[in-house]
Amino acid sequence: MxxxxxxxxxxxxxxxxxxxxxxxxxxxxxxxxxxxxxxxxxxxxxxxxxxxxxxxxxxxxxxxxxxxxxxxxxxxxxxxxxxxxxxxxxxxxxxxxxxxxxxxxxxxxxxxxxxxxxxxxxxxxxxxxxxxxxxxxxxxxxxxxxxxxxxxxxxxxxxxxxxxxxxxxxxxxxxxxxxxxxxxxxxLNAQNIGFNDVARQAIRTDPGFFNGDYYQHNSNPDRGMRVARMLGHITYLSESLMGQKFGRNLRQKATFDYEFTPEFEVESYLRYQGDSFVNRFDANTYLLMTKALDYxxxxxxxxxxxxxxxxxxxxxxxxxxxxxxxxxxxxxxxxxxxxxxxxxxxxxxxxxxxxxxxxxxxxxxxxxxxxxxxxxxxxxxxxxxxxxxxx
Amino acid sequence: MxxxxxxxxxxxxxxxxxxxxxxxxxxxxxxxxxxxxxxxxxxxxxxxxxxxxxxxxxxxxxxxxxxxxxxxxxxxxxxxxxxxxxxxxxxxxxxxxxxxxxxxxxxxxxxxxxxxxxxxxxxxxxxxxxxxxxxxxxxxxxxxxxxxxxxxxxxxxxxxxxxxxxxxxxxxxxxxxxxxxxxxxxxLNAQNIGFNDVARQAIRTDPGFFNGDYYQHNSNPDRGMRVARMLGHITYLSESLMGQKFGRNLRQKATFDYEFTPEFEVESYLRYQGDSFVNRFDANTYLLMTKALDYxxxxxxxxxxxxxxxxxxxxxxxxxxxxxxxxxxxxxxxxxxxxxxxxxxxxxxxxxxxxxxxxxxxxxxxxxxxxxxxxxxxxxxxxxxxxxxxx
Missing domain, CATH: 3.40.50.1820 (Alpha/Beta hydrolase fold, catalytic domain)
Structure with a gap:
């Protein structure tokens, strides 16, 4: 062929x-x-x-x-x-x-x-x-x-x-x-390492992390993983693309709610990305991968x-x-x-x-x-x- | 004078x-x-x-x-x-x-x-x-x-x-x-809002946050605040300054420990900044300030x-x-x-x-x-x- x-x-x-x-x-x-x-x-x-x-x-x-x-x-x-x-x-x-x-x-x-x-x-x-x-x-x-x-x-x-x-x-x-x-x-430069350490600290200070032994505790550091992934996503995208894709668009509404629920589309997007990741990736592996990058x-x-x-x-x-x-x-x-x-x-x-x-x-x-x-x-x-x- | x-x-x-x-x-x-x-x-x-x-x-x-x-x-x-x-x-x-x-x-x-x-x-x-x-x-x-x-x-x-x-x-x-x-x-642009929401989610998903009622629970969302502030610090500094100030300098040692303790000076710096902030600032106020920025x-x-x-x-x-x-x-x-x-x-x-x-x-x-x-x-x-x- x-x-x-x-x-x-x-x-x-x-x-x-x-x-x-x-x-x-x-x-x-x-x-x-x-x-x-x-x-x-x-x-x-x-x-x-x-x-x-x-x-x-x-x-x-x-x-x-x-x-x-x-x-x-x-x-x-x-x-x-x-x-x-x-x-x-x-x-x-x-x-x-x-x-x-x-x-x-x-x-x-x-x-x-x-x-x-x-x-x-x-x-x-x-x-x-x-x-x-x-x-x-x-x-x-x-x-x-x-x-x-x-x-x-x-x-x-x-x-x-x-x-x-x-x-x-x-x-x-x-x-x-x-x-x-x-x-x-x-x-990596200092900024890269800094972002990685923020992600690691989000995961490692999650009470569900149990010093990495969460499998034994029927637990998961999902809150920390979610934050780590939200942060990651911002750094994987360019500022201008985020501007084009989301700008200051509101989430399916015309006015602000003045609440801590997502007001802007970009908030919903990042939270969704964070939540999806928690379900498919192991926190200890994420930590190891970021360390390999640093080293x-x-x-x-x-x-x-x-x-x-x-x-x-x-x-x-x-x-x-x-x-x-x-x-x-x-x-x-x-x-x-x-x-x-x-x-x-x-x-x-x-x-x-x-x-x-x-x-x-x-x-x-x-x-x-x-x-x-x-x-x-x-x-x-x-x-x-x-x-x-x-x- | x-x-x-x-x-x-x-x-x-x-x-x-x-x-x-x-x-x-x-x-x-x-x-x-x-x-x-x-x-x-x-x-x-x-x-x-x-x-x-x-x-x-x-x-x-x-x-x-x-x-x-x-x-x-x-x-x-x-x-x-x-x-x-x-x-x-x-x-x-x-x-x-x-x-x-x-x-x-x-x-x-x-x-x-x-x-x-x-x-x-x-x-x-x-x-x-x-x-x-x-x-x-x-x-x-x-x-x-x-x-x-x-x-x-x-x-x-x-x-x-x-x-x-x-x-x-x-x-x-x-x-x-x-x-x-x-x-x-x-x-703010979408990237700014995104960073703010990562900080907010770090704080609000901290089990010590109690939906903002932590004062009543003798608690503090200090883990989330720490992560939020670490992230903030990276974005307040320029990449080149972080490079000049920290580069890939190790923390008071000549070789890697291959542990999750801080290896690089930049990690120690950010964690210190995070810890200091927890002791001097109220989490609910931090949340309100980031929302005012967004709006x-x-x-x-x-x-x-x-x-x-x-x-x-x-x-x-x-x-x-x-x-x-x-x-x-x-x-x-x-x-x-x-x-x-x-x-x-x-x-x-x-x-x-x-x-x-x-x-x-x-x-x-x-x-x-x-x-x-x-x-x-x-x-x-x-x-x-x-x-x-x-x-």
Whole structure:
């Protein structure tokens, strides 16, 4: 089937999560040890005979391994990057074998704080160790080995996912040919860390948190989670988009009630987003993910010199930022690009015009999607060269 | 004593709060009624014989009537604008009689949610009505009458205080000669409202809040207040200042602990700010102040036309913004300036170069202070003309 016959709204369709259990103990960056763990993942498309067409998708803060397709009800269970991944889509599953795993510490099926600790028979809760981007990359290499993938055609992700792509390029330069780093940063700044700590304090001071042992108390720090997510949403959107989308519109009424019930649409929206999140995400995992964001700083090993930190990389880079993203601003992507250029690494960079702030990396946008399509065509070209076969 | 003899670090010295009780009932914008109320205030300098040298200072979200001087221990109890107000300072108490009142609904001595409701003998708590900027201006006119001030030489304030100065110019154009609007806006945008609602939800969902009746339960929503204030602080500072001040500096240690205790200095700073605030501010007042911010929108009465909203004003305006303030950005001040210019009102405007974000309006800055000094000298000039006497 040629690409021209494919509609871009085709999906990989019905998918099912898979998982792999690793029996060996691993020591994490935090010196915490896990005696075996499980990783949940999904795959889309077919691995080719020399295992050269595999793409690793790394998820962000509240994402998981369900990146594309659906679980039987496409309206409700569509993957978080279904617009990007599929037959005829920018990451074309007619050509690529796409893998997305739930990060260690997650709540989507991989071993995390809500999993049973084999040492106690109870959920890990606060005993689950701090995990870092380096740990995720390490465990993703174990998944790569399990899947028989020696070298990824590309490793990519947005935000925290982009940090994983950067870390792959530093820690395992031979194991990927392309790194795609979207709406990300080489390290969080003080403002980012501050927002993360507000979210953490909202959760950790919730009386329902029980120091992370809430599973044992038939409890949930849902008030704190709700506040954390409301705050997150404001920072994922741009000021101008919030202005366009909500402005000062009132909520289904003509005048103020002068009450603490929501007066403005934006209040209802944020509260709804907060409430929805509480029902689908584990608080301890949210805490761990924000900590992994804070800790990521590869240049900390090289006296704050990002160029030196990125020197080991051998991959080609595509770096993408969005001009309305103030949580991971374009300037943060340019820092990465400059450090890559100083190393004479092969790097393409685009600052995409989008009003949607940090959320842009998850949303359909013609400039962004055409860029991704063009770049992935190039990745396929490399593949064809290496395979010595046409497609 | 001439100005040249005065050191700019002179203070108005020891001061004492005063208060006035109004027995009459007032109906508020929210249709809520208060059967009498008290306003706490302070004054600095001397009212001249024709009561023409009076300056009204309007406070912001977490401010109060204690704007200058101290209560006996200058290190601990200095007023929030002591750098600006005093003998030889930009608002020179050798020439002006300066008044600052605690807004209705406050927790600094004016009647507010923590005051005793005469109808029940218990604190008002959630029964205290919503108050608006218009209500504050109305009650400030009552204070003006009490003090024998028919016309203020100037009404001024930063942030929420600037909104009160704007409202004075619209509601009582004959009662002020100058309005000084600093780091303010003609209305909040969706992002501002969103941040306010996150703060409110943090407080209102705290189990210690008891729907606002926490006084009766020997309780306090301190966890929610702490989170609200931490968030507030991030938005009062600029990203670049947080970067300069804290960066990714660790807290008195060389390496990460990989724990949920603070790793970075910025976390310690924000938590400290949050904890301090809990001890000095009433949660119900904080809620009311954020609502007053949300509701303020004089152009809502004129079909969203700010020019028409400001048409009644007869005062001279000084509008000041700070170029690193992203919570009340320079653009929001320029909207006010454009609307004033469209009305051919007399307006001066300056966008001050300052790295300190929204907090800049509270901080000493030579450009800002020299501008205020120069403008206040002009206000004194008007005074001399009107008084037909030299000074």
């Amino acid at each position: 040629s690409e021209s016959q494919l509609s871009t709204d085709q999906s990989v369709g019905l998918v099912a999560p898979q998982s792999v259990v690793f029996d060996q103990s691993i020591e994490l960056t935090s010196k915490g040890v896990l005696h075996g763990f499980e990783l949940a993942y999904e795959t889309y498309g077919e691995l080719n005979s020399d295992a050269s067409n595999a793409i690793l998708i790394c998820h962000a803060l509240s994402g998981d391994h369900h990146a594309a397709g659906h679980y039987g009800d496409a309206d409700k269970t569509r993957g978080w990057w279904d617009t990007m991944i599929g037959p005829g889509k920018p990451i074309d599953t007619n050509h690529f074998y796409v893998v997305c795993s739930n990060n260690l510490g997650g709540c989507g099926g991989s071993t995390g704080p809500s999993s049973t600790n084999p040492a106690t028979g109870k959920p890990y809760g606060p005993d689950f160790p701090i995990v870092t981007v380096e740990d995720w990359v390490h465990t993703q290499t174990m998944l790569s080995d399990h899947l028989g993938i020696q070298q990824w055609a590309a490793v990519m992700g947005g935000s925290l996912g982009g940090m994983q792509a950067i870390q792959w390029s530093i820690s395992h330069p031979e194991r990927l040919r392309h790194a795609i780093v979207i709406a990300s940063a080489a390290k 990521f700083d590869p240049a900390a090993q090289t006296n704050d010199d990002l160029t030196r930190a990125l020197a080991p990389a051998k991959t080609n880079f595509l770096v993408i930022s969005f001009n309305s993203d103030w949580r991971f601003s374009s300037e943060r992507s340019k820092e990465i690009v400059r450090a890559l250029q100083s190393n004479k690494h092969n790097v393409s960079y685009a600052d995409i015009d989008s009003p949607y702030g940090h959320d842009s990396f998850l949303l359909e946008n013609s400039d962004y999607f055409e860029l991704m399509r063009a770049y992935m065509t190039r990745v396929r070209g490399d593949l064809a060269d290496e395979n010595k076969e046409g497609r | 001439s100005e040249s003899q005065l050191s700019t670090d002179q203070s108005v010295g020891l001061v004492a709060p005063q208060s006035v009780v109004f027995d009459q009932s007032i109906e508020l914008t929210s249709k809520g009624v208060l059967h009498g109320f008290e306003l706490a205030y302070e004054t600095y300098g001397e009212l001249n014989s024709d009561a023409s040298n009076a300056i009204l200072i309007c406070h912001a979200l977490s401010g109060d009537h204690h704007a200058a001087g101290h209560y006996g221990d200058a290190d601990k109890t200095r007023g929030w604008w002591d750098t600006m107000i005093g003998p030889g300072k930009p608002i020179d108490t050798n020439h002006f009689y300066v008044v600052c009142s605690n807004n209705l609904g406050g927790c600094g001595g004016s009647t507010g949610p923590s005051s005793t409701n005469p109808a029940t003998g218990k604190p008002y708590g959630p029964d205290f009505p919503i108050v608006t900027v218009e209500d504050w201006v109305h009650t400030q006119t009552m204070l003006s009458d009490h003090l024998g001030i028919q016309q203020w030489a100037a009404v001024m304030g930063g942030s929420l205080g600037g909104m009160q100065a704007i409202q004075w110019s619209i509601s009582h154009p004959e009662r002020l000669r100058h309005a000084i609007v600093i780091a303010s806006a003609a209305k 303020f929108d004089p152009a809502a009465q004129t079909n969203d036309d700010l020019t028409r909203a400001l048409a009644p004003a007869k005062t001279n305006f000084l509008v000041i913004s700070f170029n690193s303030d992203w919570r009340f950005s320079s653009e929001r001040s320029k909207e006010i300036v454009r609307a004033l210019q469209s009305n051919k009102h007399n307006v001066s405007y300056a966008d001050i170069d300052s790295p300190y974000g929204h907090d800049s309006f509270l901080l000493e800055n030579s450009d800002y202070f020299e501008l205020m000094r120069a403008y206040m000298t002009r206000v004194r000039g008007d005074l001399a003309d009107e008084n037909k006497e030299g000074r």
